[in-house]
Amino acid sequence: MAIKLNSIDFRKGAVLIYKRHKRTTGDAAPDSPSVGGTLPHFLQEPEDAYIIKSNPIRLRCRAAPALQIFFKCNGEWVHQNQHMSQEYLDQDTGLKVREVMINVSRQQVEDFHGPEDYWCLCVAWSHLGTSKSRKATVRIAYLRKNFEQDPQGKEVPIKGMIVLHCRPPEGVPAAEVEWLKNEELVSSLSDDNIDTRADHNLIINEARLSDSANYTCLASNIVAKRRSATATVVVFVNGGWSLWTEWSPCSVDCGRGVQKRSRTCTNPAPLNGGAFCEGMSVQKSTCNALCPVDGGWEEWSEWTLCSAQCERQRWRECNAPAPRHRGKMCEGESHAMENCTGGICTQSMDGSNDVALYSGLAAGVIAVAVLIISVTLYRRSQSEYGVDVIDSSALAGGFQTFNFKTARQGETGQFMADVVCVVSVGVSLLVSHGAIAEDTSWEMYMLINQAQSSAPSEERCEILLGPEVTYGPPGLSLSSPVAMTIAHCAEVSAENWNIQLKRQTKDNKWEEVMSVEDESTSCYCLLDSKSCHLLLDEPGSYALVGEPLNEHAGKRLKVAVFGSLEASSLNYSLRVYCVDDTPHAFQGVVSAETSRGGLLLEEPKTLLFKGNTYSLQVSIQDLPQFLWSIKPFTTCQEFSFCQVWSSNQQPLHCAFSLERFTTATMQLSCKISVRQVKGHEQILQVYTSTLPFFMQADCTVTSQTGAKAFKIPLSIRQRICATFDTANAKGKDWQLLAQKLHIQRNLSYFAKQRSPSGVILSLWEAQHQASGDLDSLASALEEISKIHSKSLAHSPSETEPDFNQ
16 A cells, blocks of 8 residues: 655645545545544643734644644634644653644734634644644724713602613623722622612612612723713602691680691601602681680579578579680679577577488589589578489488589589589599588589699600599588599509609699508598599699509500581591590590580490500591592591690590492491501491481480489498497407408508598498499498407307498
């Protein structure tokens, strides 16, 4: 076999290689190599490269086994003298490794005008044949100056999405993009709210105030860096209205005036050019203040018959006219007495059997609850003022109770008797039998202050827990303390509240009388879940105030919903009240609603309101949307914490104005939710089948007078006092009575009383006015009798008193 090997021809820069071939008629096959027996294998292939400015680049190839390696660029062989080669032995394989390098200049690349990029590859020869490497492209690197799209500044509302677009300048290789925020690099890795991966754009999912800044798009490759124009992003906040303030007092004391309320654009305040609140910051409304009417005396009554004490009496009423609308009371005396025998009286003053023991009762319902009590030794034969006469058989029990419904300042009521009187709702004054000396006469009064009270101290965050009550007159001489009961709204807990009794001084300041947890000999205080029972010796103005000790302190609110048809037959108004849970506060709401034709639509409910600074929300729910509509943005209304917590016994309410689409709609059903944020909730269910005829719940307060009032029969009372006022060796004294009646604290107060047992019974009667529970008193006496019966086994000669006689 003959083999011919031609020489290599470098004409025109080409490398012409003639391989050895067998002279056969079939395909030519190379001779077997002397080593290996494999085609050349590339250990390093040329890589893509970029020419930066005028600097040439170098391409490399390594192959084994290889006799020769040459570069071919753009389909043409590179001249041999442009190759740089070296050869060495691979110690691991024992093969010769050949490495070849060439330089490619900027000029070469620029002079090439082919359909594709400038490219080069390697061809390696061995005895077995040839192998080609991958193509490596060579490009001139550059980065143009101008961005194809600069980011644009924008104004975005808070919590809105921010998208900044950036298209970098054209370049080879393609530029990479980064973002600068106020010249600081932005990293999406450290902030989940930012995304910089989406097609060079900067995306902020939810704008924050801190995202207001100057943003710059930064493009760079191996040649240069380019900065875009700066885009200023402003995150703004639109203003929002605060809650309305309370309506101001009427601008006039008498006649037609104006009242107003205001709100501020601070919830939130506008920031960074945000829009100011739309609407009015001040609302004005006309008001009519009722003019005061001063009271005037009516004519004196006829003189009574001459009594056994040679005296006669007459009376007059302050009702011509009666004082109204803060008018003045009549000046002067309502009762007159004179000698009727010319100063000569032949009858004995000891003839008490012939003296009438009791007088009549007169009362009226007034603007502030006022009860005039005339205690006297003489009887009036009939009632002249429309109130039940207290007969002597009723008074034989020792106590008599007279209950007023909610009253208002300026009207008066009076009665004469040695009795117990209950004024208004949740407030009572009990004057025990014998508290007034038999030979004296006093006019007593009691009123409830309807104005804003100054008793709570703002410095100590105190609030009023019940109505401010005054009884008098000043200088009243009492043989035993009176029992006053004031309803309160506190959720009683010694750990959460510091509850105090305060009294108004002569200079109209308030002083602390005692804390309900303390012991005192000047007055007595017994606090239960809904009322505070006081034993008082001194007339004056009293108030129960509370200082919260922590955020768990709570007070009870009574929530109720009233409804009434508006002037248009299609409109209906729902009014939701949130007032302190005292009978007096709610009775004021009932009176106001009655005067405007409102009807109670659901039984009032009690809501515990905590002192944790969270607001109160009132919302209407489940309103049939195809039958009824409601004004926009009024489905949920809110009272601030301070409005509710420091309401000072004033009624707090909001209104929902509903409109039915047709007069054929005769049914309304919905729910009213009253809830404290992060606190308790109450649901009021409103349902009616015929709008004009809502069922009216019973909102009145039952009062009892005369023989119907709860009392301990006088004979039993006297026997109890006679038995327990004197201590004995067997312990059957007033302290044992107090223990069995569950009055076990501050016993030193009773010890200084002339009749400790009588004062204990007065306190017990004050506690049980509502229930009239004489059975519990009988049970206590029965327990005492059992204790005494055991002691009789050792002393059988002693006689056990019978309390049932």
